[in-house]
Amino acid sequence: MNRNRLILIFGYFLLNLVFGTGCWDxxxxxxxxxxxxxxxxxxxxxxxxxxxxxxxxxxxxxxxxxxxxxxxxxxxxxxxxxxxxxxxxxxxxxxxxxxxxxxxxxxxxxxxxxxxxxxxxxxxxxxxxxxxxxxxxxxxxxxxxxxxxxxxxxxxxxxxxxxxxxxxxxxxxxxxxxxxxxxxxxxxxxxxxxxxxxxxxxxxxxxxxxxxxxxxxxxxxxxxxxxxxNPGESRGLKWMKGEIRNAVVVSELPNQQGLVSTRIFLNRGSIKVNLTPEGIPRVNVYVYVEGEIEDMSGKFNLTSTPGMDLVKKQVALAIKKEIQSAFQKARSLNADFINIGRILYQNHPQVWEDMEHKWDEIFPEIRAHVTVGVSIWRVGEVSKPAISE
Amino acid sequence: MKLEKGRIGLKGTVLIMIGYIYGSTAILSPGVGVGQDAWVAQTIGLGLALIVVWVNTLLLARFPGQTFIEINERVFGPYAGKFISLLFLWYIFHLGSIVLIDHLDFVRLMIIPLTPAEVVVFLGILPCIYAAYKGLEVIVRTGQVLVVFTLLYFGLITLFQVQSYDFANFKPFLVTPFPKLAWAGLTAASFPYLETVVFLMILPFLNQQNKVRVAVYLGLFFGGLVVIWSIMRLILVLGDTAVNYVYPSYYAVRIINIAELLNRFEILAAMNYIMIGFLKVTVLLYAAGLGWAQLCKCQDYRPLLLPLGALMALVSLNNFEHVVGNFEFTTQVYSIYALPFSAGLPFLVLVGAWVRGLPGKVKNK
Amino acid sequence: MFSLLFKKLKFLQSLISKPEAPSSPREDPLTGNLVKDLAAFRKQVGDSPDIVVREFNISHNISAAVIFIDGLVLDPLVNQHIMHPLTQLNEHDVVYKKGRDLFDSLKNKLLPVGSIREESSLTKTIERVFTGATAILIDGSKKAILTYIPGWERRSISEPDSEIVVKGPREGFVETLRTNTALLRRKIGHPGLTFETLVIGQRTRTEVTIAYLNGVAHPKLVQEVKRRLERIKTDGILNAGYIEQYIEDAPFSPFMTVGYTERPDVAAARILEGRVAILTEGTPVVNTVPFLFVESFQSPDDYTFRPYFTTLTRWFRYIAFAGSVLSPGMFVALTTFHQELLPTPLLISMAAAMEGTPLPAVGEALVMGLIFEILREAGIRLPKAVGQAVSIVGALVIGEAAVQAGFIGAPVVIVVAFTAISSFAVPKQFDVGALLRVVITILAGLFGLYGILIFLIITFTHLVSLRSFGIPYLSPISPLMPKDLKDVLVRAPAWAMVTRPESLDISDPVRQEFDLMPGPENDKKNQKN
Known part of the structure; x- marks a missing residue:
């Protein structure tokens, strides 16, 4: 009997809890x-x-x-x-x-x-x-x-x-x-x-x-x-981080042979920070891209390996330029948006401890060495432009 | 007379130990204070705990089939034994209330913020009371399925987070000064690993008593792996910002967004936290109920569950002034507060049993 | 709550004076004097028009009587096989002694009837006559001869209305117990198939037969089934459903712990797995115990189609059950509590659809759910022709018009329709689904997902704590029996199901040989070499 009463009381409170109050949320x-x-x-x-x-x-x-x-x-x-x-x-x-x-x-x-x-x-x-x-x-x-x-x-x-x-x-x-x-x-x-x-x-x-x-x-x-x-500088940063998924690089061919546009659909990038023997950080940037040729305004003949090599070289140059411009802007603003400091901290924590407080002085002095690898497989449906000799 | 007639299997016990250990760490992610070395601290903690629980296994091997409360009474007699049991029961009870408020605070902050705390807590303790009422076998059988769900969820989230993993977050490796790291390790040993001391009330009901040691070590080890991996995941995803958030692991799930399609998984996380919290509180509530019943020589532990559960809910509501107090306590005070109970008491009893040469008596019986 | 009610009932019962106990079958031997016996018989049974007592003389001087119930026996056969031989006896055929010799010669030589039995108690004789026997009483013999030429109207074997299959056998159980046992015998030829009969119901005298495979079913299980059946002391069993309620493990649980089937092949399969079947006279439904939760998701067709497909359909059933229980509650929780969990485009279109509806979402879900349940109930009980009208009115008027008029948001109608369809996919747990659905919807309206989750945990704990005849209800899942998952998570091919369900705890676990995977003969030889 006693237990039943307990259950009843508990149930009463429970019912009150559920129905007597409301739905707050x-x-x-x-x-x-x-x-x-x-x-x-x-x-x-x-x-x-x-x-x-x-x-x-x-x-x-x-x-x-x-x-x-x-x-x-x-x-x-x-x-x-x-x-x-x-x-x-x-x-x-x-x-x-x-x-x-x-x-x-x-x-x-x-x-x-x-x-x-x-x-x-x-x-x-x-x-x-x-x-x-x-x-x-x-x-x-x-x-x-x-x-x-x-x-x-x-x-x-x-x-x-x-x-x-x-x-x-x-x-x-x-x-x-x-x-x-x-x-x-x-x-x-x-x-x-x-x-x-x-x-x-x-x-x-x-x-x-x-x-x-x-x-x-x-x-x-x-x-x-x-x-x-500007857009070029921010894309320079994205090349280094390997974030590009679908971008067009317009590069100039030498001797006024026209422009070639390459679509980049794969991008890997890594930033390595080494220390020179004097203890100054040096940045090495490795970027690798894969793409295909989408359009070409000149009459450059793409049917040979040297021709392709030339296009690849020009694409690499264009990308390198964007990366260097990003570095340039970072240095001129003294704003480390490439996060070199963090990479330094992750790989050389002791060095970073010394440099951290004078990072604003060190950062503008840092030079970067950029390596860009390009791979182009497809050239589209045209192998030899109609107007080429 | 025996209060609990059920017998539990090895697999189920190991699984609920995993769930129990993962329990509140799922929400609170302890040790993110030491940044990228948090997982090292957790590993140290696990190592320490693996050494300390040796005491528990020795104790259980000396008194097979007897719970900690019964052992106490055998070793120290009715008065001193009861006193030690009371300390132990207080710890279990208080731990239960802390776990309860940890989980339900989460519910209140993230899921139903306007609902009064009383309602959330009392609703939350209901399934725990019900499951504890149904006995140990039901707890283990329910718990093991929940833990399997948890592990599945864990795998799923691990898979979905892969795209936001940044392995550079682990670097630099081991720059935290050693004293700080050791302290973090000790903290980790105390919370969550040594909280398994409550299994002194449950392992005696294992159906193969010679496998107690196996159960303890397997459970602790795999539970530790799960916790360490969850901390590593957190570092991989959030890096050193993990410390900026109240619920970092929940936050790490919220930012999953794969192709604008696989997102909003926090529902799974929240469900998982509630389930695993239910398991942990149920185990603690059951142990507390059984312990009190054995202490007071009751015929049945089940009538104690409703008042104990209600009391636990009340205490949990009044444990802390605010959520900051809770975090302060968990990260700074708790480990020291808990160590005497979770490591000291079993050690004390083991020494007592050794001095009095008590295992011999068991053979006489 | 139920236990409170139950106690109240008990209390009430103690207030009311004990009702008169039905007349217990007291030992009441036949005297051997036909006149006396017949008088005693008439006194006990009264004078109903369907009771036929035909008195006649064997040869000249020995009076005898044939008693049967008109309609329960096959008249022409009774005339031909009983009346004819007895009334045509010549004097020299009969040993001129009353009593024992005559009785024996009648029984052994003269009656061309297969099923024959002696009975010395009047009460028992009456009992048998009332269940279809024909009794022959002979003056001077203290025993009656009982023959069985049953001949009441019975339904012929037809395809059952529920549990319809595409590829399997079409026969279903009928109301006649004997036919049903014969159906089972035809499925299982092994002599190990054992039937044991009990009579339950003090007034209905219903024959209940348990069937099991000797050597496979656990003796303890058989013992337990018998014990529970013998416990039943009630006046009437009209239906297998009555039996279920008297023998189930968890009478207050909404989940059923006794299985049922209308198909002999299903019953045979369960018996082969080591279960016990309970056949009740007068019901075309056979109960099987123990019943596990996963059985609700199995269909006889699962075992006739390709394993891949049936694995898929089985998972559809799991999803459908979850959907039928959860979807209205989830809908309410998501639209009124956790809008952040819906994808943005979906949320916007739902907001547009539910703009300006007068009821809150939980009210809409409950009202539409209620309307659906009423429609379903109306559709089942009505004649088929009217049923169609009901569904048209339901679908068109309520569904379409309510949305058009803006009383109900279109998403609610979609959710309720999905719920309805899913609930039909798992017919065995239909009733539980409806119940849980309502509770979950209300809780979702109060506490959102938190309420749902708390309730699901309680339900799950309850499911885990249930047992059916000693076997945990959620058996292959919790406690985990990895071997049994071959018929739960997937449906393994027939040749791969080597063992009987481990969870049933049966005596003979091995069903077949291990090496049964089919394949061209050559390959096999190569493997062996």
């Missing part, structure tokens, strides 16, 4: 404001956040033809809301004054950081996204050429949201020019005390506001932007 889909892109700007000492929010009702009608059918109804596929606050989370709370739904970050595709913020230090701008369990660590981080809010406003022509379009641009561009970096990698890069890293820069072009991502990137030291690299 439950959020219906139509209570959510699904954010697809965030822009973070700094204005004075305040943060200005722009949210690109997906509008499901806008997507409901024109399921077949994307968002272009919105001409009749006029419902947008996304809306942009802006808010300001002293911290990021403050701004997130403030945006709830304007939008009637709960901001939901898990499906955010890109974070665009304004240039102002980048120059003052991005950490305050990304800490919330690292700390909150909602945003995914794999979303891309970009830096807006000016205001991040302006990047998110234009409509995408083929995608539902421009954030999605931006993400796809990065996905594609990272195979060649764009030194794409995601939130987790930004966090990892920021922990490097002496190193630097790149964050791609996105621009808006033209009157219609077309997004443009060409591979130019901001050079960051810890969390501050110290300079900018």
């Amino acid at each position: 439950s959020r219906e889909l139509d209570e959510l404001a699904i954010i697809s892109g965030i822009g973070v700007d700094k204005e004075g000492d305040k943060f200005n956040l722009s949210f690109q929010i997906i509008n499901p009702t806008g997507l409901k009608g024109g399921e077949g033809g994307g968002n272009q059918g919105s001409g009749g109804g006029g419902t947008e596929t996304f809306v942009v809301a802006q808010s300001t606050g002293r911290t990021i989370f403050d701004a997130v709370e403030n945006v709830r004054n304007q939008i009637e739904r709960i901001p939901f970050f898990s499906h955010n595709e890109v974070i665009v950081l304004g240039r102002q913020l980048a120059e003052e230090g991005i950490y305050p701008g990304v800490d919330f996204f690292l700390r909150s369990p909602q945003p995914r660590p794999t979303q891309w981080v970009l830096i807006g050429s000016e205001k991040a809010g302006d990047i998110l406003r234009p409509k995408a022509e083929m995608e539902d949201t421009s954030a999605r379009a931006l993400k796809l641009l990065v996905d594609f561009g990272r195979q060649s020019w764009v030194p794409a970096i995601n939130l987790e990698e930004v966090n990892a890069a920021m922990t490097q005390k002496r190193g630097a890293y790149l964050i791609p820069i996105v621009r808006v072009q033209g009157d219609k506001g077309k997004l443009f991502l060409d591979g130019s990137a901001a050079v960051m030291k810890r969390d501050k932007m110290v300079g900018e690299v």
Whole structure:
């Protein structure tokens, strides 16, 4: 009898627990404001956040033809809301004054950081996204050429949201020019005390506001932007890391014989840091690429081995130039975005201990020796150009 | 009279030992403080633990088929023996509450952040009480399947993470100063390896009593391998940023993204953590229940489980002020706090038994 | 909860005065005086129109009576084989002594009937007559002759409605116990196939036969089955389902621990594996014990098709079972708790589809689940022609219109439809699936995946703790029996299944020789040389 009473009491509390309270974390889909892109700007000492929010009702009608059918109804596929606050989370709370739904970050595709913020230090701008369990660590981080809010406003022509379009641009561009970096990698890069890293820069072009991502990137030291690299320089870095998956190298043939474009689809790279007997680090870069000839503007005859050798040599030269330009830029900005310091630390920890505090003086002096191996197997369907002698 | 009639097999015991050892390390990833040498620290810890558990195996070999509580009473008599048993039971109970809050904190931070802690904890202790109520055989048979699932999950994640492995993260090798490394090793020995002291309450029910030593060593060794590999994976994927995150291994799973298709695996990770936490808490709760019943000479241990479980949940809610306190305790205080219980008590009892020459009595019986 | 109820019932029972116990078969010997015996008989059975008592004389002076139940015996045969020889006896054929000699000569010489039996107790005689025997009482003999010429209307053997196969035999069990035992005999020719009969039910007097293979089935198992069957003291067993409930191991568990089949080949296969079959008179369903969880996922067709394909289908069944139990709950958990786990495009299209529906997701899932269960129930019990109308109304009106009107989101309909289809893929665990599904959906609505997981762990622990006749319910999986996984994770070819299931703990584990892999004769020779 006693035991039964105990079970009854326990069961009563259990039932109360289950039904008397409620479902605290439950959020219906139509209570959510699904954010697809965030822009973070700094204005004075305040943060200005722009949210690109997906509008499901806008997507409901024109399921077949994307968002272009919105001409009749006029419902947008996304809306942009802006808010300001002293911290990021403050701004997130403030945006709830304007939008009637709960901001939901898990499906955010890109974070665009304004240039102002980048120059003052991005950490305050990304800490919330690292700390909150909602945003995914794999979303891309970009830096807006000016205001991040302006990047998110234009409509995408083929995608539902421009954030999605931006993400796809990065996905594609990272195979060649764009030194794409995601939130987790930004966090990892920021922990490097002496190193630097790149964050791609996105621009808006033209009157219609077309997004443009060409591979130019901001050079960051810890969390501050110290300079900018052009597409060639950022690709120089990617050659060394072996990150190129699908890139075109246009190289010049000697004696005005025209241009040859090679598509590179395989890339290996390694950076070795040796010490000279005097104890100065010397960098050796080995890069190997494989590709195929896609187009050739001259009448150069490709039917011989010496001919192929010449093309390979020119491709290697072009790649080497890009790599050297990356080194050049790194030295001139005194920003070690090639991470030589880290490689030195990993292989010669004692040496690094001595050098670490005067790394800023040593780094500009470092010279690199670049070796590029090229393999070209296919030349396409044309063996001998029609206009060749 | 015997409180537990079930008998458990060697395979199952080894498997639940693996799960038990992997238990909270799955979430907390101890030792990332020493950076890329964390796995060395874990290896040292495992080595130390392998030496220390020799004591446990000797003890079990001297008193086959008897739990630690029974051995205590035999060796030190009713009063001193009970006192030592009480210390042991406190340790098991407290450990259970810590494990419970570790796992459920994770649930609260990552899965259902707004649900009150009380609800999460009491819901979490329910299956543990139920399984402990069903007896040792059911615990082992349930546990072994969960552990097999865990190992499958482990293999899957290892496979998916391959693309983000950076073997340079291991370099430079062994630059941590030795005292720091040794300290980390000692910490690792205490958490998780020596927590297996609770198996002094479970191994007596092994169906082949001559295989106790084999079970202890196989379980510890393979459990250690799993833990070491999980730490190595963490270093490979996150490098030295692992220390920046509260739940590094969960984070390492979140960043898996293969071809925009194989991603969002954290659900598997979370399920795995809950399952393995359930196993660990169940083993501890069962051992605590059985221990109290033997201590108080109860007819049955099962009525004790509900109050013990509820108490464990309550204690776990009030163990720490905040999650930072929890981490502080786990990484800095726990190892020292636990060592006297997990290594000291068995040693003390073994010495006592040796001095009093007690194994002879067993033969007389 | 159930145990509480049970105790309450017990308490109530103690309040009510004990009901009158059904008349126990008391020893009541035949007197040898026909008039007296018949009077006693009539007194016991009353005067029902279907009881035929035909009194006549053997030769001149010996009166005798034939008793049978009209409809239970084959009239023409009774006339031909019993009435005819007895009434046509000449004086010189009969030894003019009453009693023993006459009785013996009748029994040994005169009755051209195969199945014959003596009975000296009136009560037992009545019992037999009421189960289809024809009794012959002779004045002066203290024993009755019982012959069996059963002839009631019985259904012919036909293909069972459930457990339909593509390649296997088409016959199914029928309601007649004797036919069923014959079906089993025809499958298993070995004399080791043993039948043992018990009579259960004080009023229905239902014959229950257990069948097992002597030397293969564990004697302890047979003993245990008999013990449990003998325990049953109830007034009526109308159905094999009654037996199941009296002998199962875990009466409060939602999982069934007694197997059933309508097919003789399945029953024979289980008997060959060392299980015990329980055949109940009046039911075309045969129970088999012990029943393991993995058996729910096996189908007779698995053993007739190619192993690769059946391995695949078996995995489909596992997935279907998981899907039928989990999918509404997972849907609720994913759409209301863990939206981050859905791929972005899917989430957006789901959000678009569920925009503006009045109910929360958990409500939608529960309502649609309820509608499905009602539809299914209605479809089963109705005549086939009406059943179609039900499904049209269900599919069109409820599915289509509810989505069109915006009451229900389209994803819910898809999920419920998937659940429904998957639940039909594993018919044996259909009932449990429906039950678990509802609980999981509610828990998912309250706690999301955490609730689901906690409930799954409890369910799994429960499954592990179950036993069916001493054999762990989840047997080849936990405790792990690696040898038995040949019929669980994969379906090994017939020649590779060398051993009988180890998990059943049987006396004779080896089923066949090891070296049975087929192949051209030459290759074999080469291998041996």
